[in-house]
Amino acid sequence: MRNTMLIAGKEFRSYFASPIFYVVTAVFLVITGFFFALSVTRPAADASIRDLVSVSQFILWFIIPALTMRLFAEEQKLGTMEMLLTAPVRDTEVVLGKYLASLGVLLAMLLPTAYFPALLYWFGSPDSGPILSGYLGLILMGGALLTVGLFASSLTSNQIIAFVVGAGIILVLLFIDAVGGLPGANPPVFVQRLVAIFQYASIRTHLADLSRGVIDTRDIVYYVVLAAAGLFLTVRSLETRRWR
Amino acid sequence: MPPEEPTAKPPAPPEPAGAGSLLEFARGLSPVLALGGVAALIVAGVIQLVFADLSLYAFIVLGIGAALLLAATAISFDAVKEALVGRRGRYGLNTIIMVSAFLGLAIIANFLAGQYNRRFDITTGRQFTLARGTVTTLAALKSDIQVTGFFAPDTNALDAALKGPAEDLLAAYQRVTPHIKYRSVDYQVRPQELARYALNQSPPVLVFETPERVQPVFGRVSEAGLPQFVEQDLTGAILVATGAKLKRVYFTTGHGERDITDAGDLSPGYGLIRRGVEGDNYQVQTLALATAKEVPPDASVLVIAGPKSPFLPAEIQVLDAYLRRPGRALVLVDQETPEELLALLKTWSIAVEKGTIADPSRFVNPNITDVVPLPSGHPVVARLDTVFLPRAVALLPASEKLAAALAACQQGSLADVNGSLFQLCPLLVTTPNSWLEKDPSQTPPKFEAGKDARGPFAVAMAGIVFGPPEGAGRGAATNQDKPTQIVVVGGTDFAANANRGLNNPQLFLNAVNWLAEQEHLIDVPQKPGGLRRLILSPEAASWIQWSSPLLLPALVLALGALNWWRRR
Amino acid sequence: MIEAKGLTKHYGDFIAIEDVTFKAEKGEVLGFLGPNGAGKTTTMRILTGYIPATSGDAKVAGYDILTQSLEARQHLGYLPETVPLYTDMTVREYLRFVGKLHGLANGKVEKRSGQVIDICRLGDYRDTTIGKLSKGFRQRVGIAQAIIHEPDVLILDEPTIGIDPRQVVETRGLIKSLGGEHTVILSTHILPEVSMVCGRVIIINEGRVVAMDRPENLSNRLGGASRIVMDVRGPDREIVQTISKVEGVKAVHGENLGGRQRYTVEFRPGKDLREELARLVVNRGWGLLALEAQGLSLEEIFLKLTTREEL
């Protein structure tokens, strides 16, 4: 635990020391702000952040790997991986520490977006339920996707490759439900069930309920399990170095 | 099938010169075989897990996978042995097993989560929770209902927009009952399926079907302008398809009552209220009193919505006979209500005092006569937040004696007046600051002692009467039978299409439900769609437009620059 | 303290090290000597558990580096070939981080980082961002991070590279003083460094250990004694007897090359025996196939050893 927090703290600080964080956050805020403004300045717009949430999931597609690409790739490039892996810390502690740091950074990135619901409360009276669950959804989803990015970063010493691989996996996870459109009308029953599975596997389908104010334990389990799987695979990926 | 099947041949340990190249070829093939084998095993697992009814195929695929793996092992035995027994092999296998086990656990966790999920609707008004009426309807289902959704999401943007929410809603139904079967059909690809139903409106449509009946449901136009599939419609269709008889609500016509066919957004018509009533699973009909000998026996509720022209004595007779049946009526009155009707109401214990109520304590800007009365604890208004009544008139007990009926309401008892039992409950009351303005020309209205009467006033009342209104004779009092129930609202504009904001429609629907004894539907609060609209002044809009995408990023970049400068 | 048995590392088909076996006792300073690409770094990486050996085992402080990796690492201080530095941290932040990573308590970390900063003469740069340090200072930070937690076993991959001569002397002194309490393995190309610092040397070439001894022994063996290598066809026993009798010969080692024998003749330096031995062999009627003298300096020995010749 001490090691985890030690690594998390170090990693968290180094995020704020690097320009990447500021640039990525600024990009995130520009895009979300733009779509938010668009969605609420329409005539008779809904006083909600639903559009903000659904846009965010697509922005997170490239924001997340941009945040995580350096976590392990840079250690490999700098050669510090050699120190980290020969220090008396468990691989799990290293992975968890880095994950917590990136999660903290994600929260720090989401924090300024509180300005948007604040505007809603200022100029109208939005329903607080969907706002809370929307943020819960973004954090859960972001938390799960961070582990995907983390895993991608553990595979290579090249940050660009880590980014591309991470974004690729996330893209698949986002749009895997699109296979539902392939079989055409009236597919056989087992194809329908397969499609249902792909739909279940998609990240987007699990944000739908949360973004409109319904908290389903299913969605929470999905995201938590996805995060656990990402962390588990990352630990295994580090571990393979010790015997590969 | 190619005749030469190198995989089938057992490996020949001493390599004859001729067979050497063949064995080489087989060696090159073995990774492919192994990969195919693993893939087959996974597919078999998926089939077994997901399609329990196809487990025969699962075993076949499993067999194929095992055979492929065996073949691969046989061909390159040394490599396999090295991979399994060597250090890397051991660790690699260990990792593969761990990862597979973990993925298996992950799948099981998700599967269980899907089976035993709980949902928490944290929106105000529980927008996404099925109404209790829906749940009881679904729970009572005994046989399957086939629901077919006709959508062409690939070619039609509207279909694409409606399909998801409609299926969400049906999924919520399916969580309650196993009897709803759903499939979707692209009507562009298979028009013949749609043609089978010969519908008179174009898709998207959900068709509810039992062996006996077919009931289509189309999207309802919502405030935002987009049609939507609405829970009430779906539940209604289930009721119809299963042959449940819907209660009927009759609206009288012929005296300038509000038009229930006029659904105009800003009109004084009652088209939208009528849809609300239908949405609560009533069948709505009109009743021309002048030609009717009686109110039809299947009437659950009779609505008299703001008549303006006089009633014939015969019509009053029909109404009175209906109320004595005993019947249930919702009467909306205002300044222009004809005297004949008011007289009838008076015999049924409620008197109407004409004039317009002004309430400086609770009114809707800018009109002091559009009052916002306070709801009492009565079930009809118990869950309403805010209702506003434009140009309300006051309601009073018809006689001194009936004042006891008001008191009875507070005690939850009945007052015996000449052998009939009465209860009179004010539903909505104005404040003591209000007064009844008798001079309509006064703008703004001003209280003039002596001319105008001081409040508080009841502006909506619910009356219960056991026995004939004139009294059944001393000692005849009994409350065994069903009572006559009347709700009178001292206003007609409140339920007009144009005034559907706040809880206005809900007041009307609650009254209907109370009269029809469908109180469980009263529990369904109106889903506040229109209440969350964001109305922005031009300044506010442009502030949001500019500050949202620019202000925050600028701040963050400034912070970054500061940080960089400090570190330098 | 360190025990390597039959370490072999393959990179695909390429064999980086093969059958490397050695031991280092507590308090010993062991030098790894070898040309570029010999496999020094590879061996050290295996010892620290950073990469796995293809076969063979290694133990550090009694713990198997593969199966008890964490315990082994708890006794380890390691300076990799590329100094592992977080360029965005200051020297002090970095040392603190590494110290805590090795389990030092908060108070202890403060004390120790102060000490190693003094030891490695980093005082003027304690609050400088590492990215702005020169190569030599980075190397010093690398040494500092390896010793901050006072490990039982210290593995240093080319520790003095890039450091100025004065500091090199100090660093060597430091390493020497660390021996005794700690076990140190260091790799280097610098020959004098070996004789100055190390109690024992392992010379490694193309992945194989070609010599392992105390430096002075090596010098004696290689520089102090001279030797002649000759290939002869004839009766083995007689040849050995004959050669052994020659005045000045200390020892004769023979090996059969199939149809001929190779003899390594060691003799006291000062006299060239080549003529005499050649005459002797020819006179006896044996076939003299080759004859070569070997009298080499340390550098020459190193070169010799590392150009595909067995000692």
Ligand SMILES: Nc1ncnc2c1ncn2[C@@H]1O[C@H](COP(=O)(O)OP(=O)(O)OP(=O)(O)O)[C@@H](O)[C@H]1O
């Ligand atoms: N990751 C790798 N993949 C393939 N070959 C490698 C890898 N790492 C090292 N080698 C090879 O293994 C051999 C030994 O390398 P090593 O780094 O151990 O040499 P060294 O003795 O440390 O050399 P130097 O004095 O240059 O540091 C070299 O030929 C090198 O090319």
Ligand SMILES: [Mg+2]
């Ligand atoms: Mg090296």
